[in-house]
Amino acid sequence: PIDADRLWDSLASMAKIGATAKGGSCRLALSDEDKAGRDLFVSWCEAAGCAVTIDRIGNIFARRKGRDDSLAPVVMGSHLDTQPTGGRFDGVFGVLAALEVVRSLNDRGVETLHPVEVAVWTNEEGSRFSPPMMGSGVVTGIFTLEEILDKVAQDGARLGDELVRTGYAGEAPVDHPMHAYLEAHIEQGPVLEVEGKEIGVVTGAQGQRWYEVTVTGVEAHAGPTPMRLRRDALVAASAMVQAVQRVGLETAGDPCATVGILDVHPHSRNVIPGRVFFTVDLRHPNADTLADMDRRFRAAVAEIAEQQGVGAEIADFWHFPPTPFAQPLVDRVREAAGGFGFSHRDIVSGAGHDAVYVAGKVPTAMIFIPCEDGISHNEVENISPADGARGAAVLFETLVATAGR
Amino acid sequence: PIDADRLWDSLASMAKIGATAKGGSCRLALSDEDKAGRDLFVSWCEAAGCAVTIDRIGNIFARRKGRDDSLAPVVMGSHLDTQPTGGRFDGVFGVLAALEVVRSLNDRGVETLHPVEVAVWTNEEGSRFSPPMMGSGVVTGIFTLEEILDKVAQDGARLGDELVRTGYAGEAPVDHPMHAYLEAHIEQGPVLEVEGKEIGVVTGAQGQRWYEVTVTGVEAHAGPTPMRLRRDALVAASAMVQAVQRVGLETAGDPCATVGILDVHPHSRNVIPGRVFFTVDLRHPNADTLADMDRRFRAAVAEIAEQQGVGAEIADFWHFPPTPFAQPLVDRVREAAGGFGFSHRDIVSGAGHDAVYVAGKVPTAMIFIPCEDGISHNEVENISPADGARGAAVLFETLVATAGR
Ligand SMILES: NC(=O)NCCC(=O)O
Ligand SMILES: NC(=O)NCCC(=O)O
Numbered sequence: 001p002i003d004a005d006r007l008w009d010s011l012a013s014m015a016k017i018g019a020t021a022k023g024g025s026c027r028l029a030l031s032d033e034d035k036a037g038r039d040l041f042v043s044w045c046e047a048a049g050c051a052v053t054i055d056r057i058g059n060i061f062a063r064r065k066g067r068d069d070s071l072a073p074v075v076m077g078s079h080l081d082t083q084p085t086g087g088r089f090d091g092v093f094g095v096l097a098a099l100e101v102v103r104s105l106n107d108r109g110v111e112t113l114h115p116v117e118v119a120v121w122t123n124e125e126g127s128r129f130s131p132p133m134m135g136s137g138v139v140t141g142i143f144t145l146e147e148i149l150d151k152v153a154q155d156g157a158r159l160g161d162e163l164v165r166t167g168y169a170g171e172a173p174v175d176h177p178m179h180a181y182l183e184a185h186i187e188q189g190p191v192l193e194v195e196g197k198e199i200g201v202v203t204g205a206q207g208q209r210w211y212e213v214t215v216t217g218v219e220a221h222a223g224p225t226p227m228r229l230r231r232d233a234l235v236a237a238s239a240m241v242q243a244v245q246r247v248g249l250e251t252a253g254d255p256c257a258t259v260g261i262l263d264v265h266p267h268s269r270n271v272i273p274g275r276v277f278f279t280v281d282l283r284h285p286n287a288d289t290l291a292d293m294d295r296r297f298r299a300a301v302a303e304i305a306e307q308q309g310v311g312a313e314i315a316d317f318w319h320f321p322p323t324p325f326a327q328p329l330v331d332r333v334r335e336a337a338g339g340f341g342f343s344h345r346d347i348v349s350g351a352g353h354d355a356v357y358v359a360g361k362v363p364t365a366m367i368f369i370p371c372e373d374g375i376s377h378n379e380v381e382n383i384s385p386a387d388g389a390r391g392a393a394v395l396f397e398t399l400v401a402t403a404g405r
Numbered sequence: 406p407i408d409a410d411r412l413w414d415s416l417a418s419m420a421k422i423g424a425t426a427k428g429g430s431c432r433l434a435l436s437d438e439d440k441a442g443r444d445l446f447v448s449w450c451e452a453a454g455c456a457v458t459i460d461r462i463g464n465i466f467a468r469r470k471g472r473d474d475s476l477a478p479v480v481m482g483s484h485l486d487t488q489p490t491g492g493r494f495d496g497v498f499g500v501l502a503a504l505e506v507v508r509s510l511n512d513r514g515v516e517t518l519h520p521v522e523v524a525v526w527t528n529e530e531g532s533r534f535s536p537p538m539m540g541s542g543v544v545t546g547i548f549t550l551e552e553i554l555d556k557v558a559q560d561g562a563r564l565g566d567e568l569v570r571t572g573y574a575g576e577a578p579v580d581h582p583m584h585a586y587l588e589a590h591i592e593q594g595p596v597l598e599v600e601g602k603e604i605g606v607v608t609g610a611q612g613q614r615w616y617e618v619t620v621t622g623v624e625a626h627a628g629p630t631p632m633r634l635r636r637d638a639l640v641a642a643s644a645m646v647q648a649v650q651r652v653g654l655e656t657a658g659d660p661c662a663t664v665g666i667l668d669v670h671p672h673s674r675n676v677i678p679g680r681v682f683f684t685v686d687l688r689h690p691n692a693d694t695l696a697d698m699d700r701r702f703r704a705a706v707a708e709i710a711e712q713q714g715v716g717a718e719i720a721d722f723w724h725f726p727p728t729p730f731a732q733p734l735v736d737r738v739r740e741a742a743g744g745f746g747f748s749h750r751d752i753v754s755g756a757g758h759d760a761v762y763v764a765g766k767v768p769t770a771m772i773f774i775p776c777e778d779g780i781s782h783n784e785v786e787n788i789s790p791a792d793g794a795r796g797a798a799v800l801f802e803t804l805v806a807t808a809g810r
Contacts, residue, residue: 083671083673083675083676084671084672084673085624085671085676085679125673125675126674126675127673127674127675127676130674132675154672187629188626188628188629188630189626189628189629189630189631190629190630190631190634191629206628208628210674218780218783219490219782219783220779220780220781220782220783221593221594221755221756221781221782222661222663222665222686222688222782223593223594223611223613223661223686223688223754223755223756223757224592224593224594224595224596224661224754224755224756224779224781225593225594225595225661225755225779226594226595226659226661227650227653227654227660227661227662228654229595229779232650232663234646234664234667235646235647235650235664237643238642238643238644238646238647239643239647241639241640241643242640242643242644242647245632245637245640248632249632249633254631255632256627256628256629256630256631256632257632258627258637258675258677259639259640259678260627260669260672260673260674260675260676260677260678261669261672261673261674262639262667262669263669264665264666264667264668266488266489266490267489267559267665267666268488268489268530268532268665268666268782269531269532269535269615269665269666269684269686270530270531270532270537270663270665270686270756270782271488271490271532271665271782271783272663272665272782273664273665274490274783279674281627281628281674281675283627283628349628349629350626350628350629350630351626351628351629351675352628374625374629374630374634375623375625376625376626376629377624377625377626377627377673377675377676377677378623378624378625378676378679379624
């Protein structure tokens, strides 16, 4: 029901903005490149006859009228921002598949009962500004608008100022009404590809706990300071990185445990590090198991700090519990995939998505498509045009069934 | 034979330049603060009647005429640059103790046979620009002038440009003649304090090998990427940091093994690190043992890389072998300390010093004084005024004995 070539061309055009040397994309949230990507998207929506609204956190909603336009819209969407060395499909696929659904509704002259919207959520990645999923988090009341406007990037910029600078500090209130929410996304993992499935019917997302750890030792000269007298913050932190890895390896089910950032102070070749900062990201589909991983992680950090004679502070940075999606909507995705004869399986999302926050407010479902070698958050991220077309087709069917005729 | 109060006042005045919040000093090589420190030193030397020369690598030589001014000078000196979170005495003590010797020679109207000079060597620390000991290394032919002028700092500045900008791109050739070289310095370790000795008679310096290691894994999403499929560059690098520590702990004698810098790429909370860069600093007083440490370090890195399925490249960055000082000059330092009745012991320097390079060219010796808790390369670095005065007195006696009357 959709135009596969048009979808692929749109993906290729968007990928030119912030294109990286190794074939990926770099459009960090509210950077010049993110602005250029948003501007292109808005121009496409206007050409498709949509009315575009920007809210106060910079989320974009492109609206196609419904037969009863007083009803709340069925919203499809995802994000256009990327990781520093991001791919061409993470988030972008969901946004442009949603746009393709709207374009196809237009081509076929389909009227829906509910209005239909395409949403672009601000700063899903949580890389330049952290935590992730800020735009959807503000709309669903997880974060206050004020706290998020005051977030400061790794590069020193304030989020509120970057919204104004890029022209995306909108006027619309942040309590956007929604009847239901649908998000198509690449899997970002290997399961569908390994099992040869064309569509992932996402039943929910695993829980996440993010932390910041600061290890404090004693700076001293790397030469005349005997090994036994050292309190080396990096030696301790590197044992903690190993312990985080063990928490991941020694947990049943589908655990994840990752240290993505680690900064050494004072950062000089011949100074024993006096302070190390690092981030930890723990995930599990089961709430009790995630709580157990949290306990083992904290115990390991405390034990290593004690052994090495250093201080260690753990700060909770961000978290959300395992989040199930709406059963009836999930069933509708499964039926749509089956209706087309696509091979499919139920799957739990390993990543957080805007859908996780939206699921707390309105019925929500997600559609996954496979990605090459299961690789994402990497410039080489890739999908096949056929997989993209299948995902957009399932989105089309689910949307029409949800918005009504 | 020296004025302890004047020495202490000079140390305090210099410490005001680039003073840090925690009571230390930050005068990174050829920064604005380093320039201000050099300018103050030059003004003091001129007030003491010295003729000041700057050579092409920015070394400063302040000359007091000898009875036979055609003889090569006996040079005393050290450095004024510091670590990012450096102390008030590392290097500075040796420079200002040497200046105090010259001032005292003036006060007492002592004429020496050889001219006497105070040297400030450019970039001893090797922190902003690396490797360390650049000024003395160029003068002694370890480095070419051209390669050093082209070194680029962590902040992107070129050394040659920073010399011009700060007004220290001198005209004098870099093959400065010297009859002998004497350097006073804080120990930067705990030995003298622990043993209650007032003076360290430095017999030489331990050897050093510095490396740069680059670990290459695969960037991937921290959520949907199963633990068993990861090739996490930071998990591998942290095992290598542990291995470096073991090389230090499991070596006899007085080994040192330190990772001072570690950088993670792409540096995002929810991306499995794809690349890690770190530096390694291995030291030992015995050449064979240092070679053995080198072998064990390389083997451990290769083994961990293999186990973790990542790439690892080790680049040799800098090294010097264990370096003995000149026996007759060392004996003279011991006699001077004994003559004053100061408690003393022979000691091997754990740090590299400009004296190490100079020792390859002319007879060289060093005098150590204790520092509080053995702590250096730290803002809290401290000495007692009495220890400072003792070190300057031994320098005075050794200088007069070497320069002749
Ligand atoms: N898809 C995605 O990268 N979301 C950000 C939150 C997460 O890391 O799971
Ligand atoms: N004293 C000093 O820090 N010298 C630099 C070379 C080294 O780290 O030993």
